[in-house]
Amino acid sequence: MMRDNETIMLATEEHANAQRDEIAAMTAIFLDDFTLLSHDPISYSIQLRPDFGAIDQLEDGALRPPDDLALTVTYHPNYPDSTPIFGLVYDKNKVSLHHVQERALLRTVTTTAQAEIGMPSAYSCINAAQEFLEHGGLAQASVALLSDDCLAHILAYLATSKEEIDEVRVALPIFGTASKTNAVWKQLCRLRWREKWGFAKRWERALENFQTQYNQHFWMQSYHNEEEAAKMNFLTRDELSTMTFDYRQWFSFTLFHNQPQNMRDVLPTGLRDSLAKDVVFSSTGAMFSQRDWFRRLAWKSNNDDGAITQVSLKLTSNGSLVEIFTVYRLLNWGWEIRGSDSILRAVDEEGDTNLWKDYTTQIVVQDKPEWVEQHRSSYPYYFREIPDDEDCKALDW
Numbered sequence: 001m002m003r004d005n006e007t008i009m010l011a012t013e014e015h016a017n018a019q020r021d022e023i024a025a026m027t028a029i030f031l032d033d034f035t036l037l038s039h040d041p042i043s044y045s046i047q048l049r050p051d052f053g054a055i056d057q058l059e060d061g062a063l064r065p066p067d068d069l070a071l072t073v074t075y076h077p078n079y080p081d082s083t084p085i086f087g088l089v090y091d092k093n094k095v096s097l098h099h100v101q102e103r104a105l106l107r108t109v110t111t112t113a114q115a116e117i118g119m120p121s122a123y124s125c126i127n128a129a130q131e132f133l134e135h136g137g138l139a140q141a142s143v144a145l146l147s148d149d150c151l152a153h154i155l156a157y158l159a160t161s162k163e164e165i166d167e168v169r170v171a172l173p174i175f176g177t178a179s180k181t182n183a184v185w186k187q188l189c190r191l192r193w194r195e196k197w198g199f200a201k202r203w204e205r206a207l208e209n210f211q212t213q214y215n216q217h218f219w220m221q222s223y224h225n226e227e228e229a230a231k232m233n234f235l236t237r238d239e240l241s242t243m244t245f246d247y248r249q250w251f252s253f254t255l256f257h258n259q260p261q262n263m264r265d266v267l268p269t270g271l272r273d274s275l276a277k278d279v280v281f282s283s284t285g286a287m288f289s290q291r292d293w294f295r296r297l298a299w300k301s302n303n304d305d306g307a308i309t310q311v312s313l314k315l316t317s318n319g320s321l322v323e324i325f326t327v328y329r330l331l332n333w334g335w336e337i338r339g340s341d342s343i344l345r346a347v348d349e350e351g352d353t354n355l356w357k358d359y360t361t362q363i364v365v366q367d368k369p370e371w372v373e374q375h376r377s378s379y380p381y382y383f384r385e386i387p388d389d390e391d392c393k394a395l396d397w
Contacts, residue, residue, distance in 0.1 A: 015078050022080075022120040029123070035070075043074040045089055046126055050133035065133050066090040066097070071109065073122050080120050083113040097138070104141035108132045143174055151178035156187040162223070182210075185219035192223065197334030197348050202226065230333045234307035241283035243335065245344040246355060247276040247294075250395060251376060251384065267376065269385035271343075271359050279344060281311070297322060311337060340396055341376075359387040372397050 019042055026046065027034050033047040047070045072087040086109050088102055112128040113121045143151070155178055159165045165188070169179045178184065189206065193199050206222050215221075252270035259266065280288040287297040296317065302310040313322040325344070328336040334355075335346040345355055366386045368374065374381060374397045386392050 012077065015081065018080055018120060019075050022122055025120075026122055030126075033070075037072065038074075041075055041077070043072065045070040045072045048126070048129055048133065050130045052134060064095070065138060066095040068094075071126060071129050073125070080116075081118060083110060083117060084122065084125075086110060086113075086125070098142065101138045101141040104137060105129060105132055108137065140172065143172065148178045148181065149183075151175055152181040152183040155179060156184045159184065159188065160191055162188065162192075180217055180220055182216065182219045185217075185223055189219055189223050189226075193226065195332070196230075197330070197332045197346070200349050230329065232307075233327060233329045234309045235327055235335065236306070237283060237301065237304060237308065240281050240301075240308060240311075243281070243346045244277075245279040245281075245337065246274050246347050247279045247289075247342060247344050248274055248356070249342045250340075250386075250392075253377060256377065256379070256381070265380065265382045266365065267381045267384035269360075269363055269387075271356055271363075271387070277347060286316075287313070359389075359392075362388040364388045366393055368397055 023036075023042065023044070026044070027036075030046050033049065035045045037043040037045060047068065048065065050065065069088065069090045072089055074085040074087075076082045076084065086106050088097075088106065090097075109125045109129050109132075112125050115121075116124055146154075151174065155165065155168060155175060159168060165179050165184065168175050190203065193202050196202075206219075209222070210218055249270035251267050252273065255268040255270070259268065276289045276291045276294060278289050279291075279294060281299050282288055285298050285300065287294045287299055289295065296315060297313050298316045300312050300314065301308040302312075309327050311325045311327065313325070314320060315322060323339040323341055325337040325339040328338055330336055330345075334348070337344040347355065363385050364387075365383050368382050368384065376397065384397070386395070
């Protein structure tokens with residue numbers, strides 16, 4: 001049986017042979033760029049020559065690696081079963097890298113060596129160092145020199161969506177703290193909400209709350225709160241009574257009665273023309289509008305004390321049911337109250353001219369199935385104009 005000291009001597013000899021072989025290979029590969037610094041321990045330097053291509057991408061001298069930058073490699077006695085010790089040498093009187101940039105380069109090289117423990121890794125480490133320089137590693141490392149406030153302003157200027165912020169944070173962890181700041185998320189809230197229904201009120205409310213509920217993550221929390229609120233398909237009584245609605249009918253019987261002869265069997269859409277743009281569901285249960293017939297109606301919800309998902313309209317004179325409506329939340333965060341004969345949409349304070357665009361720009365002519373009976377008019381029709389939407393097409397004939 002081999003004694004312990006013989007095992008150690010054999011292992012040391014194997015390490016020495018591997019080190020000598022690698023020295024020979026590195027000398028042959030790098031020629032004049034290789035400089036032997038010491039025999040015991042073995043230590044040498046290799047000048048780094050990154051290839052930036054035909055066009056020099058590093059116009060800023062502060063981000064350009066020194067022309068004489070070299071990586072020093074010092075072997076531990078049991079290398080390659082351990083990582084070498086790495087360093088950088090260059091004339092600092094000409095160009096001086098920041099210690100953060102030096103650490104970033106050396107960390108890249110060391111990580112490469114650690115991944116290849118047990119085998120000679122110097123050549124891989126040289127390649128890793130040169131790729132770091134070629135891919136703008138010094139520029140990326142220099143970002144770490146900026147304060148979180150500076151990083152936040154950069155991110156607020158560049159990022160236009162939550163997804164972009166997430167991508168930057170993953171790619172550049174140095175932005176981790178900055179990516180949660182109010183400066184970034186206030187800008188993101190403004191960009192996101194500006195495209196949605198009710199922007200003016202939502203923005204004003206957030207600004208007021210920011211003054212009274214300030215915390216370092218206020219705008220990020222506000223963003224996520226509004227995203228969750230946009231998923232709700234119900235209204236409270238107070239919310240409903242503060243909105244003004246545009247009232248339209250699915251089909252226009254005035255147009256139907258005046259259709260040209262070749263269109264007499266087509267029931268035209270009524271979604272292109274508003275019948276009232278000032279409909280209000282009063283908190284008392286009354287309906288308000290300049291249209292007289294609305295003032296003869298009253299409304300009742302399916303849940304006066306909580307989430308309203310349905311609203312019914314009745315005649316105030318005798319309580320007869322006129323129509324039952326269902327509450328829907330739109331993709332633009334607006335509100336729609338949809339019945340089988342008519343439909344209402346909440347009007348944006350900013351006067352959105354595209355309130356009905358999603359419907360009116362996709363009107364198609366739908367054939368009436370032979371087995372379906374019509375009930376909207378005594379005059380026969382075999383087609384109807386309807387938005388190209390499966391829920392709309394399912395409306396009664």
